[in-house]
Amino acid sequence: MATRTRRKPDAPAGTAIADRDPVLLRRIHEVMVLTRAVEDRMVAMYKGGDLLGSLYTGHWHEAISVGAASTLRTDDYMAPIHRDLGAHLWRGMEPWQVMASFMGKATSPTGGRDGTLHYGRLDLGIYNLPSHIPANFPVATGMAFASKYRGQDRVCLAFCGDGSTSRADFHESLTMASVLKLPNVFVIENNQFAYSTPLRMQSNSETFAIKAVAYGIPGVTVDGTDALAVHDAVAEGVARARAGEGPSIVEGVTMRMHGHAEHDPADYVPKDMYDEWSKKDPVELFENVLIDAGVLDGDAAKKVREDARQLAIAARRKALADPMPEPSGIEDGVYAD
Amino acid sequence: MATRTRRKPDAPAGTAIADRDPVLLRRIHEVMVLTRAVEDRMVAMYKGGDLLGSLYTGHWHEAISVGAASTLRTDDYMAPIHRDLGAHLWRGMEPWQVMASFMGKATSPTGGRDGTLHYGRLDLGIYNLPSHIPANFPVATGMAFASKYRGQDRVCLAFCGDGSTSRADFHESLTMASVLKLPNVFVIENNQFAYSTPLRMQSNSETFAIKAVAYGIPGVTVDGTDALAVHDAVAEGVARARAGEGPSIVEGVTMRMHGHAEHDPADYVPKDMYDEWSKKDPVELFENVLIDAGVLDGDAAKKVREDARQLAIAARRKALADPMPEPSGIEDGVYAD
Amino acid sequence: MPTDSGQATYLEAVGLALDSEMDRDPDVFIIGEDVGQFGGAFKVTKGFLEKFGARRVVDTPIAETGFTGLAAGAALVGLRPVVEFQFADFISCAFDPIINVLARHHWRTGDAMPVTMRAPFGGRLRAGPTHSQSVESYFAHVPGIKIVMPGTPEDAAGLLVSSIRDNSPTLYLENKYLYRRLRASGPLSLDPIPLGVAKVVREGRDVTLITYSAGVSQGLEVAEELDKDGISVEVVDIRTIVPLDVETIVNSVRKTSRAVVLHEAAKRLGYGAEIAATIQEEAFWDLDQPVVRIGALNTPTPTSPPLEDAVIPQPAQIAETLRKVARA
C-alpha cells in the first residue's frame, strides 16, 4: 500500500526537462496558457453580463487539469469536474463551445439544454457531468469497466475536489474500482476549500491521497501547481491502470484563487492565503521552467500568450454571435432511439 | 493515526482475568450463553415453522456483540445490526420480544408493524434499524451528536458487517463523525462473508480497521471470538469517545457460522472454513477462560447454560401464545403527535 | 440456468429472457450483489456464472450508487448493462444516479444510455416496511426512465428483451410475489414485446379495470367472480407505466364508461393518480362515474399478516369496488 508524499520531481528541474519530449512540454504550456486566457476572458464576460448564470473557474488548477490530461492517449476516457477547463481543451473542446455553454447558446455541447459547467463531449471521450458531485466517479468506473470488459487497455481519468471525497459516490466508486481492479486514475484537486468550507471541516484524514489506504491502492500527493509533478504522478497511475494493475489516487495540492464561482466574493478566505499562493501561479511557474530549460524562449512564450488571448477573443465573438436555441423539439430526445 | 492489529490481550489470560471484576465477567458469560440459547431455539423455531420469514442469526458473533455492549453505561446509546442479539440482550431486550418480532406478534417491539430483525427499543437506548445497511451508522452519529450538543458524555456504539463498509452510509457517517469529533465507536463485524460474497469481493483494503486512516481516527483489529479482546478494544474506544477525543473503529474478526439467514444453505462457503472456525466457538472459549481462571466453576457454568435454555423455552412459549396484532388503527401513527 | 419446460414460472421467464439476450449480444452483462455463484437472492441468475463467466456476471460490493453509476458509464461507451437490485427497496440507495445521471443524460447530450435495472418489488411476503416497497412512483415523475411492470410470465420475458434492447434507461420491476406463483400457459416466446403498449387482457362491457403487475392476475380472478353476478369487467394491463398507452385505456373507458384503477402501491400519488387524472381529462364526457383508485393505505407495508392484509388491496375489496362502480 504505497501511500506517500511527493512534492517535486526528484531530479533537478533542468536535468529532468532535458530528457523529455519538447513537443509535449510546449503543448502542455500552450494549453495551460490557453486555459488561463479563456478563463480570464470569461471572467470579464461574467462581469460584463455576457453569461447566463455564475462562472466556475479553474485558476491555479491548470497544472492539475492539463498535467493530468496530457498523460492520456486519445482513445482514453476522461470524467472531469468543474475546475478542469484545461483538461477539456487538451482533448480538443473548443473555447467557444465552453463559452456557449455558459451562455445557453444553441451551439453549446448540449444545445442549451444544459449549461454553465455542464459541458462534455463523448466523441472526445469526455463525460458530461450533472451538478451532483462527484457523480462522474461512478461513471468513470463504468468507462474503465467497459475497457477491461472488451480486453482493451483504455484508461479512464476522473477528477474531483477535496470536498467531494466525503460523498457516497467517491467511496462507492473507489471501492468498486479497487475490488474490480479497474483501469482508473482518480485525481483529487485539493484547493483548500469546498465552497466556503475549509479542508479541516471536510475531512479529518492527514491527506486526501492517504484515503487510498481504505481501498488498498496507491495514493500520492503532489504539488498541484507543478504541471510536471502532476503529469508524472498521473502518468504512473495511467501506466499502472493500462497494465491491468488497477486504480490509484493522485492528490494535487493547489489553491482556489477565485470564489467558488464568480458570484462568491470568498471573503471567508484568509487574505494571507491568497498572498502566499499568488506566488505559485502554475502557468507562470511552468513557463519559467521551460524557459530556464531552453525548451521555450521568451518571445515564443509571449507569442503563445498572445495567440491564446486572440483565440479567447475570437471565441467570445463567435459565442456571442451564435444563436440561442429554438424551443421547438424540446420534448424530443427524452428517450434515445 | 494508530492503526494496529491486536489478536489477544497481551497479558496471559490467567493474570488479566484476576484483575477484572468477576461480576462483569460472569454477566458477559451469562449473556453470551443466553444469546446462543435463544438463537439455537429460534433456529429450531424457524425449522418448525414458528417464524414468519427467515431468521438471521449471530452464531460466533456473541463475543463481539456482548463484548462490545458490555463496555457501555446504561445511558449510552447503541445502534446494532442483524447479528447483535447479544447486544440487545445485554441492554435488557427480552428474548420473547425478539421471538415475537420474528413472528409478527402484537407484543413485538413494533407491535408487528415491522418484524424479523427490525426490533429495537429507544427506552433501552437501542435504535431500531430498517433493512438498509448500514443505515444505523448515520443515525448513530446523530445520537452521539446530541450527547455532545448537550454537553453530556454519552457514547453511541454502532455495529455493521464487513460488506456494509462499502456503502455510502459508512463513509459519510465516518466522515461526519471524524470531522465533528463525535463520541462514537464503530464496530465492524468481519465474518468473512456478505451474503454469498467473500471479503476480497467486498473490499480491497488490508483490513477493515485500516479504513480508519481515511478518517484520521484510530482503528484496531481484534479476535472477534475473544470476548475480552473485543471488550478491551471497545472500552478503549468508548473511553476516548467519552473523553471528547472522537470516534474510532474496532474490527472483530469472526465467522458467520450459519447461512446469511436460515433459508440460505451457504454452500458457497468452503467446508474447511467451517472446520477451522468451529474450533473457535466464542461462548465455549470464554467459558473456558473463566473456568480456567476460577471465576466460574463447571457446575455454575452448567447452571448458566441450563437457565438460558429454560429462559429460551419459556420465551418461545410466551411468544407463541402472544396474540397477533389487530388491524384496526393501522393507519394511525404515520405522523407523530 | 432456467430451461423452458413449456410452463415457465414468472421467475424463470425473467431468467430465460436475460439468458437469451446475453447469448445474443456479447455487450449485455449482469451486475449486482450476489448475482454470481449464488445466482441472485431470488435465483434469477442461477447458472449464469458457470455459463457466461465472471466477466459478464459481475458480483459487486454493497454499493448501489457505485454499481448503478458504473453501469451508466459502461453504457455510455456501448455496453448494455443489466443491473440487479437485490430488493427494489434498495434502489433508494441509487436514487441519485438514476434520476440525475441515467435519466437525464440522453436528453442533455444525445448519448445513448442503455441500462436495464431489474428489481424485485412488492408485498404479500410478510417482509415488512423496508422489504416490500412498490417503487414505481419514486421514478415515474422523472423524465427519461421507462418503467416496465410485467404481470405475466409471457410479458416478463418479452418486455425484458425489449428493455435490454432499448437505448434508454429502463426500470424493470419484477413482482416477487408472482415469481413462483405464475406459470406461462405454453412455451415461452422470447420475442420482444414493444414498450408502451397496453393490452386488453379480458374484454368486458360494464367497467374497465386498469392495472399492472400483480394487479393483472388478481384483477382477472376477481373479474371471473363478478362474471357470475352478471358484471362484465374489461381488464387492461398497461404493462409499461412509462410510457403510458393512453389510447388503449381511453378506448376501453369509452366503451364501458366506468373505470377503476388498481395497484399495490400506496394510493397517494401512486400511479393510479396519473391514470385517473388522465382518464378524466381525456374521456370525461364518456364517464358515467368517477374513476376510482384502489391502492394500499398510505402507510408503510406492515410485516404481520393481519396488518399487511389490511394495508394491501385484497380481492374482496377489489370486487366490492368494481361491483359498486359498475352498478352505480
Place this chain on the structure above:
Amino acid sequence: MPTDSGQATYLEAVGLALDSEMDRDPDVFIIGEDVGQFGGAFKVTKGFLEKFGARRVVDTPIAETGFTGLAAGAALVGLRPVVEFQFADFISCAFDPIINVLARHHWRTGDAMPVTMRAPFGGRLRAGPTHSQSVESYFAHVPGIKIVMPGTPEDAAGLLVSSIRDNSPTLYLENKYLYRRLRASGPLSLDPIPLGVAKVVREGRDVTLITYSAGVSQGLEVAEELDKDGISVEVVDIRTIVPLDVETIVNSVRKTSRAVVLHEAAKRLGYGAEIAATIQEEAFWDLDQPVVRIGALNTPTPTSPPLEDAVIPQPAQIAETLRKVARA
C-alpha cells in the same frame, strides 16, 4: 441575521422564522453545507453563526446521506434538527435515509422524529436540469413525511415555525425564484400556521385554480388579468401538499364546478395528478368540465431561457387554460 423591516422578503421570512425558533427552543439547530460563516448558499442563515455559535449552526462535509441520517439520530433523542440542502436537487443524495429512516420510523416504533428539511427548489433561474428540480413528487407518495410549500412570505414564516415544532419529518420547500421577488405586505407574524390547511387566497365564481408555491402569486396575477375579461377565478393555495386539505379544495370546486391545477413540476405524476384524481373522486357530480392539469413538460428543466420558458408553465398558458375551462 434578518430583521423584520415590515416588508420581509420570502427569503427573510424563512430566516426570521428559523431565527425565532432557535431563540425559543435550545434544541433546535441548523445543519448543512456552508450554513455557518457563509450563511448558506442563498444567505438564509446569514449571521446565525455569530448569534448562535458553531454548536447550533453546523457546517458539514458534502455528505447528504450522512448529515440527514445524523439529523434523524439527533431527533430520536430529543433534538429538533433543521437540515438545509444547498439546492433541492441534492436531496436525491439523501433519498434513502429520508424515505427509509426518517419517514417510516415513527410508524414502525412510535418514536418521534422531529426533523425539518429545508431545500430551495424550482426553476426560472436558468440553472438547468440539475439545479432547478421540483422535488415534491419524489416524496409525496412516501408515507410519513409532511411536505410544506409556502407561496408567500407570510406562509413561509408561519409554516416553517409549524414544521420545526412538528414531531414528524417535514420537507419544507422554498421556491428560490421567490426568495427576493416577494415581500410581505406588512410586519411578519411568527405565529405558527397549521400544516394541512389550505387557504382560499382569492374568491371567485367561474373556475377554481388549485396551486401552491410559486403558482400562488403567478395564479393571482393571471386571475387579475382574467377579471378584466369577466372571468372570475377562485385561487386555492394548498400550502402543504401532504397532508392535503381535500375539504377546502372540494368545497371550492363544488362552488365553481370547474378546476384547474397548476404547478411548476413536470406534469406526469406531478402532484396535480393526485389533486385531479381526488377532485373527480370527491366532486365528480359537481364538475362541469374535466379537471385540467398545468405543469411543466415531461422533460428535464433546460438552462437556456427560450428552452426553459417553453418547458415551465407561463402566465399566457395559465390564462389560456383558465379561460378555456371557465368558458367551455
